[in-house]
Amino acid sequence: MKRATEKTIEKLFFLSAFISGLITFSIFGFLLIPGLPLFSKGRFFSILTEPWVPHFGQFGIYPMITGTLAITLLTMLFAFPLSLGCATLINLENKSWFSALLRKTVEMMTGVPTVIYGFVGIFLLVPLVRNIFNIGSGMCVLSAALMLTLLVSPTMILLFCDSFTRVPHAYGDAVLAMGGTEVQKFLYVTLPNSWPGILVGVTLAFGRALGDTLIVLMIAGNAVQVPGALFDSARTLTSHIALVFAADYNSPEFQAIFTCAIVLYLFSSALAVAVRLIHDKRRIRV
């Protein structure tokens, strides 16, 4: 009797896993089919490398790909050290009121809607960047990356903290027993043993920065150009989709945004696979 229920439940779980897998693949199919005319004409790769000048019949998304990468990479450059520092502080000062407060604040920040960050960005950060550096409008790669740092850091900090606490206590106790300090314990035992968790945090944050739309739409400036400097206005793939979405269904503009979607999908799938591989590796190690 018990076996039978177990089997049904097993089948139910398999079914739900199968359905969610199917949905992911059908989304890819949904993106591919309308984008198909682009593949058949061999235009897919030219779209990846051309500029975007609709009035001259060029619908390339190269500026958007570079804009996305510039903003995302800069975000990670800011967010990684910040997050690692915060997580370390929370971990080292484990029992103090300060680390508890920091952790609570970070936890709260994960729930802030992105539109709030966008708003703060437009009315506080953009004028600040414009007035301090005196170059351009302040709507630029730098402003967007700074605001995205605020968005992705909380996730990273919490994941880092979790991976620190997952290192077996006995290891740390051994260091202390041999006369090591808390700092030595952290640097030589905790940190090296939690790198898979750190990597997972980085990949997830990267994916979040890559996929965010509202913040970059509001403060990156959205100019269709390959950004050449921190203070250049840039457009990301996500905001490009949001801006062009209103175009006519049958227009080449609209077809081109399917290419954007496919590129984004491939980027984030690659990230998901990377996270999975890291996870599997860790399971074998520990």
Place this chain on the structure above:
Amino acid sequence: MKSKRLVIFFSVVIALSFGVGAFAGALETFIGETGEIRIAGGTAHIPVMKAAAIRIMSHNPDIHISIAGGGSGVGIKQVGEGLVDIGNSGRKAKRAEISRYGLRMFKWAVDGVGIVVNPANKVRSLSQEQVVAIFAGKITNWQEVDGEDRKINLYTRDEASGTRAVFWKKALNKGKIAKNANFVVSNGAMKAAVSQDPYAIGYVSVGHMDDSLAGVAFDGIQPTLENVQSGKYPIARGLYSNTRGEPVGLVKKFIDYLFTTEGQKIVAQKGFVPVK
């Protein structure tokens, strides 16, 4: 004596009801109606749509009106697909759009598109040639047009914008817009951007202009309501509300309301030129 008092009483009642009737006027037709009107599209239209909706909904709370932006392209597309009841656009629908969706257009106001700068900027007048050169990225410093020695920050709207379409056609003569121009997604966002940035130049619906922006004379003509009305100011367009097929029921009443004296008064109050 008593009958005289009664007569006075009744005449007062009658006079009052007439008075109230004249006051409520155009809103009378909404009595007894229930339901929802979904509106989306052009962002220039929003102030008028909001004012009309507030009056109708406070007169009859059984009617619910929702208003969204998105731009003219979104308005036409969504009403065509049946996602909304009224799709607003700041340009005429294209012939292909009209025939594909069976659109009906209602032009209830004329609106100018004014070139704007930050109030801190001294520049208050530009010729068409200068405007074209600035937006094409050929003039990049305010000094070249008698302003400060600072880089010009360009602001433009996305491709779905009717405001952009009219500005591009009538002010820029379908000329190029420089690649480094910043894109904003609504008239409101344009206002926010230009009022924040002292070295900005952009364009908004004249109905959205206020003290936070400074209008720039175009070929010597100020972008004011009077100049748009007289036809002197060249960068002007109609504001349209579109429906799929002939409007019926509540939607028809809403559109009719925009054309009543009261509706047109709202249009004028919000800074647009009434059509009646």
